[in-house]
Every structure is written in structure tokens, then in C-alpha cells.
Amino acid sequence: MRVYLDNNGTTKMDAEVLEVMMPFLTEEYGNAFSMHLFGKETGLAVSESREKIANLLKVKPEEI
Structure with missing residues (x-):
């Protein structure tokens, strides 16, 4: 048996979570803080x- 402790x-x-994230890992990968369309x-x-x-x-969104 393998045990991961890290x-x-x-x-x-x-x-x-992976299912929701896949588009952002493969197709929609723009820098969220950029001014261009991808961002x-x-x-x-x-x-x-x-x-x-x-x-x-x-809580407020700004707290996240």
C-alpha cells in the first residue's frame, strides 16, 4: 500500500474540480490580470x- 504524507x-x-478547471488548463489559459481578450x-x-x-x-468576494 502506498501512503502519501505531503x-x-x-x-x-x-x-x-479537475472537470471545471480543464478548459483553463488546455484552452482558456490567458493571464487573468492582463488587458487582452484572453485575460x-x-x-x-x-x-x-x-x-x-x-x-x-x-464573506465578501474581495476577501477571497
Whole structure:
């Protein structure tokens, strides 16, 4: 049996998270902080994700 004890360094990604992330790892890879179209599209996804996480944690998106 193999046991991995370094989850602080890196952790296996949940399958649902991987599914959502795949487009950003393969096709929509623009820098979210850039002014060009690729960046704006990715930046929108980051903003939407922050809002969803903030709602779950009952905090402001700026706190994420």
C-alpha cells in the first residue's frame, strides 16, 4: 500500500474540480490580470469563482 504524507506540498485534485478547471488548463489559459481578450475572459471566470466561494463562506468576494 502506498501512503502519501505531503498533502501540504501538493494534494490530489478532486475530479469535479479537475472537470471545471480543464478548459483553463488546455484552452482558456490567458493571464487573468492582463488587458487582452484572453485575460479578460479568464479574469471573468476568476471573479465569478470568487463570488461563488464568498457566498459559500459568507464573506465578501474581495476577501477571497
